[in-house]
Amino acid sequence: MPVITIEGPKIDDLDTKRKLAETLTEAASQAFGLGKETIVVIMHETSPECVSSGGKLICDLHA
Numbered sequence: 001m002p003v004i005t006i007e008g009p010k011i012d013d014l015d016t017k018r019k020l021a022e023t024l025t026e027a028a029s030q031a032f033g034l035g036k037e038t039i040v041v042i043m044h045e046t047s048p049e050c051v052s053s054g055g056k057l058i059c060d061l062h063a
Helices: 014-032
Strands: 004-007 042-044
Touching: 004 014, 014 042
Parallel strands: 004 042
Antiparallel strands: none
C-alpha cells in the first residue's frame, strides 16, 4: 500500500483538496500499477509561521 505524504500551506477550498488527492492517487496508481483504492494520501498543512527558508520564517518573507 503506497503512502504519499505532502506538506504545504493550508488549502481552504475542499474541492481543491479533492482534486489534489485525485491527481496524486491517479499518478501513483499508474506508476505502481496498483488500484486507486490501495493508494493513501496524507496532507500535512503547515502555516507560514511554522516554516523557514534561509533562516527566515516564510510569513516574514511575504510580508
